[in-house]
Amino acid sequence: MTEALTIWTYDWVPGGKSGPRGHVRDIRLRWACEEADLVYQVKSVPFENRGPEHFARQPFGQVPFLTDGDITLFESGACLLHLAKKSEKLMPRDARGEAEVLEWTIAGLNSMELVTVSWWFVSLSEGADNPLKDWMLQRLKHLNTVLSEREWLAAGRFTVADLLMADVLRVPKLRATNPYPVLEAYIERVCARPAFKRAFDDQMAHFALGDA
């Protein structure tokens, strides 16, 4: 019998308008497992008072991390690439398709999220004078050029690279600032997938349990 994959996340996070519910990065792993029909369970670590056992598995004190038999992995991007090896639904098996998924997954993490998350963070304190705004808009512009010519980022079909990129782009403040209808349509298209809906609803229900 195959042991189930375990996705680890917090037991609770703040809700409401400014809370991260629906955006905690365990959603990326839930979504990937749902897409690929991988058997998984979700377990929790305390959001408050993160202890040494947490840091031993996630050195920056964040979530998610993933247990797969005797392997534990942190970093949502690393977990996604690990899961992608388990299912052709997430990543094709030919060398060129695999390379495209790899480059676009890393582009989501290091060319887009690097700028968009920092821009978002600075926007909390700096408002309109955000020194990262032009850089962020330039990255969106280049991505807009790519997605004006094709529906999916890699290998001519949905892959884990789209899952990651859409999750990076769907942050409400970013979405409200994005001037490109093509990118908005891309977010809509990727997030219309039933696997995203299940992952989203499950995360919301998980954190609501912690409200008790």
Place this chain on the structure above:
Amino acid sequence: MTEALTIWTYDWVPGGKSGPRGHVRDIRLRWACEEADLVYQVKSVPFENRGPEHFARQPFGQVPFLTDGDITLFESGACLLHLAKKSEKLMPRDARGEAEVLEWTIAGLNSMELVTVSWWFVSLSEGADNPLKDWMLQRLKHLNTVLSEREWLAAGRFTVADLLMADVLRVPKLRATNPYPVLEAYIERVCARPAFKRAFDDQMAHFALGDA
């Protein structure tokens, strides 16, 4: 006969104190090839007037990108993970070792560089009031905890994860702000490798040629 790998970088970048020479990310690929004794050549695209052929291979108009037979890959992190599959010197072949290299390479890109590059970028305009400074120092603190207990990030020995992390950390302004001697010693240790020295010298010579 195996066709040589081709690393693509700019024909020239500004030198001097504020120029990026020695830090253009083709150095990561050069360094990995030098570590693993992979045969490679370096080719150039114009730094000024980046044309459609450039964007076709690197959609954000940056460098490096890598040609490996009929595969072209962009994103230095993706290229490193691609090269790591070619040599055990860069990444062990057992599942656990591979997972450790993967998570730490992604951590370098998405937990460290995400914050350090944004902090650096904002520091150019904001000086001491950088709203990203606390976040950046917190990430260094967590990494310091990890590297206080071991010499290398993954698999108990030098891997491509150290190559990436050291390259992220060795940015002069970051190094001058880093309060942790353990991290400084780590940068020294990783960058003392002869393969780094060769990659660094070759990049400096490459851009100096473009000065003519």
